[in-house]
Amino acid sequence: MKRKITKDQMIDYMTDLDTRCKTWDEAKFNRAMNNGFAELCTVIQPFVSQINVDLQDYYELGETKFDINLAGDATSVYDLYLAKAADTFNVWKHDEEKCRDEDVIWKDAVNNGVVHVDVTKDVLHRIFEEAVVKYFYIPTADFVELYISNDVYIALEAAIAAAVYDMLHDIEKASQQRAAFTRKGQAIVEPYPQDYSDPGKPSMFPPGV
Numbered sequence: 001m002k003r004k005i006t007k008d009q010m011i012d013y014m015t016d017l018d019t020r021c022k023t024w025d026e027a028k029f030n031r032a033m034n035n036g037f038a039e040l041c042t043v044i045q046p047f048v049s050q051i052n053v054d055l056q057d058y059y060e061l062g063e064t065k066f067d068i069n070l071a072g073d074a075t076s077v078y079d080l081y082l083a084k085a086a087d088t089f090n091v092w093k094h095d096e097e098k099c100r101d102e103d104v105i106w107k108d109a110v111n112n113g114v115v116h117v118d119v120t121k122d123v124l125h126r127i128f129e130e131a132v133v134k135y136f137y138i139p140t141a142d143f144v145e146l147y148i149s150n151d152v153y154i155a156l157e158a159a160i161a162a163a164v165y166d167m168l169h170d171i172e173k174a175s176q177q178r179a180a181f182t183r184k185g186q187a188i189v190e191p192y193p194q195d196y197s198d199p200g201k202p203s204m205f206p207p208g209v
Contacts, residue, residue: 002147005156007033013157014164021164030141032167036160037139039178041075043185045136046152048078048193053131055082055119064120067108072137074113078196080105082119082128097128105131134195155184 011029014021021029041047053068070077081098082105099105108114115133139146148156158181165174 003150003153004145004147005153006145007141007143010160013160017161017164018168020168028167032160032163033141035163035166036156039162040156040159040181040185041136041138043182044152044155044188045075046148046155046188047137047139047146048134049074049137050132050134053117053133055128055130058119059127065116065118068115068117068131068133070113070115070133070135070137073140075136075138076112077107077115077133077135078193079132079134080107080115081132082117082130083132084127084129098132099128134193149188149190151184151188155181155188157181158184 010033014024014029014032021032024032037047049070049072051068051070058064058066081100083099084097104119105115105117108116112135115131117131119128158177162174162177162181165171165177
């Protein structure tokens with residue numbers, strides 16, 4: 001079960017953590033949250049999002065080459081494909097046919113937040129209906145609410161605490177909290193989203209085994 005967190009809850013956590021935070025303005029709270037999210041994402045990537053783009057709009061405009069700009073601070077794309085309802089049910093997973101041809105949909109080599117699509121040619125003589133992009137991102141302090149597992153939340157608390165103590169110039173406590181969120185982050189039971197196995201999770205075995 002996912003746990004919902006809000007910005008107000010994060011602010012309450014920081015003021016409970018250290019009474020010196022009660023004198024902070026919104027800008028300082030935002031900075032601590034942004035830094036905490038960013039620090040946590042150096043250890044794990046628990047925040048995921050997905051964008052579905054209707055290709056029909058582009059077909060109607062005669063646009064066959066276009067870019068998809070991902071919302072938020074995208075760090076990496078873990079899956080992307082063109083999709084259409086399967087012609088023959090029970091042949092494709094979830095009755096959906098997918099195309100991951102890198103000549104048709106691919107990640108930008110420089111910008112993590114951009115995906116390129118080129119449907120100039122009909123892939124395998126099929127007209128696909130939508131482009132799907134799944135990616136990891138770093139939240140920012142302007143979030144409304146997030147849903148994360150309890151073990152991720154515990155690691156996030158320590159990451160926020162490390163950012164708070166950095167801003168309070170308490171080096172010892174910041175180092176303690178940084179070690180804590182690193183340890184807790186590495187102990188997350190399931191660090192990958194459920195659909196990360198499609199097209200494939202990294203193997204648990206070394207190459208060649």
